[in-house]
Structures are given as C-alpha cells and as structure tokens.
Amino acid sequence: MSEASVSALSAPAERVRARLAGAFPDTRASVAGLDLPTIETDPAGWPAVARFLRDDPEMRFDLLVDLLGVDNLRRRGRPTRFELVVHLYSTVRDEHVRARVLLDGENPELPSVVDVWPAANWFEREAFDLFGFRFAGHPNLRRILCHQAFVGHALRKDYPPGQRWMCTEEDLYVPGLVAREHEEADQFETVVVNLGPSHPATHGTLRIVARLDGEQILEAESEIGYLHRCFEKMAETHTWNQVIPYTDRLNYCSAFLNNVAYCKTVERMLGVEVPERGALLRTILSEFSRIMDHCVCIGANLVDTGALTNFWYLFQPREEIYGLIEACCGARLTVSYGRVGGLSRDVPADFVDRCRSLLRSIPRFLDDVDKLVKRNRIVWDRFRGVGAVTREQAIAWGFTGPCLRASGVGYDVRKARPYDFYDRFDWDVPVHRDGDNYARYLVRMEEMRQSLSIIRQALEILPSSGPVSAADWHVVLPPKDRVYHDMESLIYHFKWVMEGIPVPEGERYEWFEGANGELGFYVVSTGGGSPYRIKPRPACFPLMAAFEKIIVGSRVSDAIATLGTLNIIAGELDR
Amino acid sequence: MTIPGGKTLPVAGPPARPLDSMPSGSADFFTTRLDNLVAWARKNSLWPLPFGTACCAIEYMSIVSSHYDLARFGAEVVRFSPRQADLLIVAGTVVDKLAPVLRKIYDQMPEPKWVISMGVCASSGGFYRAYHVVQGIDEIVPVDVYVPGCPPTPEELMFGILKLQESIQSGRNSRDDRSARFAASLPAVPSP
Numbered sequence: 001m002s003e004a005s006v007s008a009l010s011a012p013a014e015r016v017r018a019r020l021a022g023a024f025p026d027t028r029a030s031v032a033g034l035d036l037p038t039i040e041t042d043p044a045g046w047p048a049v050a051r052f053l054r055d056d057p058e059m060r061f062d063l064l065v066d067l068l069g070v071d072n073l074r075r076r077g078r079p080t081r082f083e084l085v086v087h088l089y090s091t092v093r094d095e096h097v098r099a100r101v102l103l104d105g106e107n108p109e110l111p112s113v114v115d116v117w118p119a120a121n122w123f124e125r126e127a128f129d130l131f132g133f134r135f136a137g138h139p140n141l142r143r144i145l146c147h148q149a150f151v152g153h154a155l156r157k158d159y160p161p162g163q164r165w166m167c168t169e170e171d172l173y174v175p176g177l178v179a180r181e182h183e184e185a186d187q188f189e190t191v192v193v194n195l196g197p198s199h200p201a202t203h204g205t206l207r208i209v210a211r212l213d214g215e216q217i218l219e220a221e222s223e224i225g226y227l228h229r230c231f232e233k234m235a236e237t238h239t240w241n242q243v244i245p246y247t248d249r250l251n252y253c254s255a256f257l258n259n260v261a262y263c264k265t266v267e268r269m270l271g272v273e274v275p276e277r278g279a280l281l282r283t284i285l286s287e288f289s290r291i292m293d294h295c296v297c298i299g300a301n302l303v304d305t306g307a308l309t310n311f312w313y314l315f316q317p318r319e320e321i322y323g324l325i326e327a328c329c330g331a332r333l334t335v336s337y338g339r340v341g342g343l344s345r346d347v348p349a350d351f352v353d354r355c356r357s358l359l360r361s362i363p364r365f366l367d368d369v370d371k372l373v374k375r376n377r378i379v380w381d382r383f384r385g386v387g388a389v390t391r392e393q394a395i396a397w398g399f400t401g402p403c404l405r406a407s408g409v410g411y412d413v414r415k416a417r418p419y420d421f422y423d424r425f426d427w428d429v430p431v432h433r434d435g436d437n438y439a440r441y442l443v444r445m446e447e448m449r450q451s452l453s454i455i456r457q458a459l460e461i462l463p464s465s466g467p468v469s470a471a472d473w474h475v476v477l478p479p480k481d482r483v484y485h486d487m488e489s490l491i492y493h494f495k496w497v498m499e500g501i502p503v504p505e506g507e508r509y510e511w512f513e514g515a516n517g518e519l520g521f522y523v524v525s526t527g528g529g530s531p532y533r534i535k536p537r538p539a540c541f542p543l544m545a546a547f548e549k550i551i552v553g554s555r556v557s558d559a560i561a562t563l564g565t566l567n568i569i570a571g572e573l574d575r
Numbered sequence: 576m577t578i579p580g581g582k583t584l585p586v587a588g589p590p591a592r593p594l595d596s597m598p599s600g601s602a603d604f605f606t607t608r609l610d611n612l613v614a615w616a617r618k619n620s621l622w623p624l625p626f627g628t629a630c631c632a633i634e635y636m637s638i639v640s641s642h643y644d645l646a647r648f649g650a651e652v653v654r655f656s657p658r659q660a661d662l663l664i665v666a667g668t669v670v671d672k673l674a675p676v677l678r679k680i681y682d683q684m685p686e687p688k689w690v691i692s693m694g695v696c697a698s699s700g701g702f703y704r705a706y707h708v709v710q711g712i713d714e715i716v717p718v719d720v721y722v723p724g725c726p727p728t729p730e731e732l733m734f735g736i737l738k739l740q741e742s743i744q745s746g747r748n749s750r751d752d753r754s755a756r757f758a759a760s761l762p763a764v765p766s767p
Contacts, residue, residue, distance in 0.1 A: 013682065044731075045724050097653055118659055131725070146658075146672070146707055147707075149672055150707075154707070159706070160702070161705060161706060162704055162705065162706060163706050164671060164708075165706075166671070167641060167671045167672055167674060167675060168675055169678075169679065172672075172675060172676075196657075197673060198676055198680055199655070200655040203627075203632070205628050205673065211722075225670075225672050226628070226668060226670065226672050226673045226676075227628055227667075227668060228672065228695075228707050229629075229668050229703045229708050230703060230705035230706055230707050230708065233706065234704075234705055235701065245702070246702075248630075249629065249630055251630065252630035253633060296633065296636075306605055311640065315636065315640040315642070316640075316641065316642065318637075319637065319640075319642040331635070333630055333633060333726055334725060334726065368706045475585075570629065571629050571630065
C-alpha cells in the first residue's frame, strides 16, 4: 500500500490500521477509499484477527452485524476468486468496521469464528450454503436456506439463476435430536414435537423441532429457508431500479423502510442528495411503516397468546395507514414508492391533513391496547420473566433494534448515526433492562409513540411545495412532459430505462434503523447498470438463530409467546 | 314475486304468481334438486385453511379482520388443521423446500375441497423466476381460482371467493367434473 493511500484514510480507519499493524505486521490493516475501515487477512490469520478485534481494549467490536460471501469471478482487480466480508459493530465505542478474508481456490476452506461471535453460526451456514465455503470447526455446517436435495451453490456467479432441484418429502430435514436416545434414570420418557412449517404460531414458514420432558423444552432446533426466494440472485439479474420492488418483499410489514434503506445506499454510492421535502416525506412514511410493523408484531403475538381483541384494535390503525399509503402510491402493502434520488411521485394534496387525522386517531388505539394488556394478570404470567435475554447474550447473539433495546442496550441507528433529519427532532430511545417478552412489548409500544412524535415534528417543518426527487437526470426519470418535448430528456429517459443508473464501481455498506433492527445493505458495483452483489442485513436473522437457545428450559406455550415478541418476518429472514 | 315499488323478480321453481292471489299455505315449500341444496350450503360455509407464507398472508390478515370482514361471505371460520378445512388458500410464495409440505396438507384435507391461489407468486412464481421458487402451485396441487395481484387487495380476494362460490353452486369444475373431462380428453385405447 502506498503512502498516499494511507494518508487518505479517515481518522477511525487510521486508528484501526495503526493498532492492527502493531499486533499483526502481516495483515493488510486498512484499505483506503472505502466507506468503512477495512481489514484484509488470509484464512490462516483470520481467527487471531477476529479475537483481536473483539477483545482488544481499543477495538471491542463485540457485535457481529453481518457475515457474507462474495464471488469475484466477474470482478476486476480482486486478488482471489472468493472473499468473506464481515461487518462488525462496537457497542462500546459506537463504530463499524469491515473485515475481509481473501479465499483462494474453487472450494475454499477457512476457520470458523463461532467461538468468537456466537452470532456467526447461522451466517457461516448461509455462506456455506450459497457459496460453498467450508468453515473448519463449525458445529453444524449444513445447508440453511436451500433444501437438502439442492446441488451446487446458488450465489456463485457461474450458477444459472433459474436452475431448480426437486425436493420431495424424503428430502425434508430431520434434526439429529429426533433420533437421539434421551432417557435418564430420573426422567420420564421424553417426546419430540414438531412445530411448523405450516403452523399458525410459526407464521407460515418457520419450523421448530423440540424435545419435551412433560411441558418443558429440553432442546430445540429451528429450521428456516421455507421462504428462500432468492432475493440476492434476482437482484444481480435486474437493474438498480428494478431491485426496488424486490426490497419491498423483504420485510413486507414495513415495505417502505426497506425501499428507503436500499435507495439511500445507492444514493450514497452515487453522491446524490434528496431534496428536503422528499427526505421529510420519506421520514414521515418510514415512521408510519414502523408503527404498522409494530402493530402486526404485537397484534399477532397477542393472538398467539389468546388475546384476539387486541389484534383487531391494532389492525384498525394499520388499515388507516394503508389508506394513506394507497393514496400516495396506489399500493397498500408492497409500495415500491421510493426511488433512487427521491420518491416515484409527489404525495396527494391532502397528505398533511390525512397525517394529522392519523396522529389524532392512532394514540386512542394504542391506549386501548395498553389498558387491556399492561396490568393484565394473564399477560403478566405469560410475558414477564419469559424469554429473557441478558445484555451480554443479546450482544453476543447479534441482536439489534427493539429486542436489543429491551435488553438494555440503547443502540438506535437514528440516534447513533442520524440520517435525514433525525438529529433535528426531539425524541427518545426507549430502553428496558429486563430483556423478557414484556420488556419487548413495552419497548415497541413506546417506540410507536415516539414515532408519532417524530411525524408530528416532521409535519411542522415539511415544506408545502417543492421537488420530492433530485433533479439529476442520470439517476431520476425526467418528467414525462419534458420527455415528449425535449430531445435531451428523451435521451436521459431512454438511457435510464435501457441501461439503468450508472452507479460507480465500488462497494459500500450503509445501515439504517429498520422496524426490527439494523437494516443494512452491502452493495458491490462493477460500474454496470445492474448490481454485482447486494446483501441485505436481515435484522431478524440473528434473532431467529438465537431463538432455539432462548426457549430451552421454558414451556411450549412460552416458546410461542417468545417467537411472537422476537418478530420474525420470513421474507427478510430467508430472503 | 313482487317487491315494494312494483318490480317483479323471477322466482325459480313454480311459475310466478302474485303472492296475494295464492291460497294460504301453498307458498310454504319449493322444490329443488338435492345437489343444488348441498352446493348452496357448501358455498356459504367455506372453512378456509390459510396456507400463508409471505406478504399475501399479511393481506389475508386484513381481509379477516374487522375492516373488510370476510364473515359477510360465510368464509371466516379459519382453520389451521387441514382435517377441518375445505378451502385451501395458498397466500404467498411457495418455494421448493415448502412444496412437499403444501402437497401433504392438500392430501390431508377431506373431500370436497377447493384451492384458491392468492397472488402472482402462488399462481405463477411471480417475479421470482429463480432457483428455489415453485413456478406456480399448480405444479403441485390443482387450483380452482387464481387471484392475481402482488399482493391482491382484499377486494380482489373477495371477488375470487365469490367466483369460487359461483363455481361451487353451478357444480362445474368440481373434482368429479374435472376427472370426467380429463378422462374424456384421453385418446381412446385401441382394443387389442
């Protein structure tokens, strides 16, 4: 690395480089010109570097955010065919870092880091499934998203996107705990119970196999992938803008948040600024989406525990927000309203009035639910002290969002790294220290009220007119009347549709506060009209990975209540 | 049959006569075919099993909750056990890993049974033309009504259910009917 590139490093990157260079002289400690401080290492040195990153007092990267593979087959200037990219966050120092392990050969092997970050368990299984990386020392290295009869590794660049493999009933996975003898002298016979994938409490596409002693769960294993619809492969075969509808269907309970997170990531790669009105409208609708997401989570969770009334109380505000969103873009659930550079169109004339009437009506429903739930003896018995996660566990398992805040860590991306106008609003991050189901319920309820407060403040500073999208016609579609009357606009229109947006070559990880935790997008561009690789950071993936550990020792009915408060959305979990 | 306003509605069965001209007691019965009566009962008491996997399942939740209220069409007794259901609503993408599960659930449902494919993913794979997605559930189970949309609005699904009810009442497109048509479409086997 030349002197010039070192001097171009940002201050945190320079600190990481200096510290790492002292400890590991062989490691390429930092890469200039990237969005995050990046550490490059080879497989042999990876465990030591990982341990250093977690334990060194000046590093303390204790939360594994994401771990993913990249296939460099059609990427210029990369030294190896594959690489493993890891994003880390330090809850102590509030900083992100990227580690990159360069992997040589067709079937690379590298040491597992499950013992460093327990959250790596499922992420490594995913990298094995989709790229074929073999993690030595991994406790349970088998396919996680694709079915057992699948052949090949789907996200490799030489795997055809439409190549399917038939899965029959015999190919369904049977966990090891089913076959294992589990009888002790002082125990009665134990029973194995299979929940899902088609079970009302598993919300369609999760499967949990548990061994019970009476009512108590002795061990459990969850199986996912029943909604793996290949988001990442699809994104690689479409243009940058065509990916937006796919992002809607990641977390479909708050589709607009996904839209915005993806668009903002691409905007930052392009260096495009969204005008103030567009950014504020995004904020308002994002917060409404957050409220809808929490409504579904709490409503469905309370139904699972037998309280049907709350479901109807919480679905009514949702229906009303749907009305607002439908007026803006024509769709209720999967909105595709965001565009790179702004929004697809302006909001209707009565938008502000509609928002204000929602601000008046929603608190009433929330208060009703709170009255029914908060001091309810049955809810207390079902929720308090059940599914408890300590602060240390939550960090080790990679929790983010309401579940992390319910365990006592006040990490909210909107506060930690404010984007749009979040630093101009007066609002609080609710935190609870118990970490149980009840704490998660309380945090979500309070978050909805804070979201309402943010919307109220955003409406006050919302300009009554002005553009909602940037006026950069390389990125945003020119207005239709100009396309018909102006040659230059016609050319822009043609190139936008036929070639896509010219996103410069490079890679970037951007993270935002989704409804259920840190929602990030890691994007690699090779300069073409299509993305080279897009990896969403699914907020509920680590939550689901931890679920089988949380429920050990509790009863089956408690497991159902816990699953509901974790808020697992299969579209985002399996992608 | 005359309604207030003087309009005359056609009445099935016996020839129409003004009600007041009928002798007392003679209008207290009507004739029908037994299978019509059974079909009428069936179409108005559908017990759906929502096989919800993805976004469409969220819209399905909307349709059964208070705002849209599917109960108005007699199809609100949601059952999650295939043994108790006669209408399978596949709401959402079905992937290869889930395909054997869907087939098993369909097989476990007692006759007579109907299938609604809700949304484009269930109908054709939608825009997931990908390595792990079933390109339409009719690869696995027979479908009676396809409801397009991504996801369909509650109104669209209601329209689909009404269409299915029409089809049940008419007796067309029942399983026997389909089997008969399939058998008729086969080439005649030449006698040896």
